[in-house]
Amino acid sequence: xxxxxxxxxxxxxxxxxxxxxxxxxxxxxxxxxxxxxxxxxxxxxxxxxxxxxxxxxxxxxxxxxxxxxxxxxxxxxxxxxxxxxxxxxxxxxxxxxxxxxxxxxxxxxxxxxxxxxxxxxxxxxxxxxxxxxxxxxxxxxxxxxxxxxxxxxxxxxxx
Numbered sequence: 001x002x003x004x005x006x007x008x009x010x011x012x013x014x015x016x017x018x019x020x021x022x023x024x025x026x027x028x029x030x031x032x033x034x035x036x037x038x039x040x041x042x043x044x045x046x047x048x049x050x051x052x053x054x055x056x057x058x059x060x061x062x063x064x065x066x067x068x069x070x071x072x073x074x075x076x077x078x079x080x081x082x083x084x085x086x087x088x089x090x091x092x093x094x095x096x097x098x099x100x101x102x103x104x105x106x107x108x109x110x111x112x113x114x115x116x117x118x119x120x121x122x123x124x125x126x127x128x129x130x131x132x133x134x135x136x137x138x139x140x141x142x143x144x145x146x147x148x149x150x151x152x153x154x155x156x157x158x159x
Contacts (some may be wrong), residue, residue: 002084003091010078011098014105020118023109025070027125029078030102031063034095034132036079041139045088047148049139056135063128066121085102092140099133 010033014026038056041049074080085091103126110122 001081002086003033003040003082004087005092006078006082007091007094007098008034011101013092014098014101017105020109021070022111023105027102027106027129028064028070029072030098031060031067031125031128031132032077032079033082034035034099034136035047035060035064036082037085037091038135040085041088045085046143046146048142049088052135052139052142056132056139058133059135061129063125066124066128069089071136079159089140089143092136092143096133096140097135098121099129099136102129103133154159 009025010030014023016027016028017023035057038053038060042057043052045053106122106126106129110119110126113119115123
């Protein structure tokens with residue numbers, strides 16, 4: 001399945017999640033998806049994105065590790081369904097939005113946490129989501145710079 005469709009599915013699932021454990025499951029799903037997209041871009045994305053994509057893979061992996069893997073059937077793993085990344089720009093724009101929503105959901109969960117363990121788990125996951133989002137925004141900046149450079153080069157008449 002295409003990355004953009006998976007991100008939209010993840011956003012919908014996160015928005016529809018109700019209680020703490022369900023929110024954490026959807027946050028983990030979003031981080032795992034970010035990790036998979038980072039891996040895909042690191043291997044086959046534009047060369048100027050590969051370093052940031054590797055960083056995204058690491059950071060999103062840290063976010064998953066902080067939360068611990070939820071009890072999901074293999075068919076429920078969104079990241080495992082990633083088969084295409086047709087539009088890197090749109091996928092990154094949507095992923096930035098998803099990671100922002102993850103942070104908001106975690107802030108809400110942390111503020112209502114009954115125990116210190118959940119609170120600190122949320123704080124570490126917020127940090128990982130925020131840093132992952134920063135990497136995504138940097139990749140978008142690099143894509144824009146590349147496109148602008150290509151447009152300038154195309155506009156210069158050959159001699």
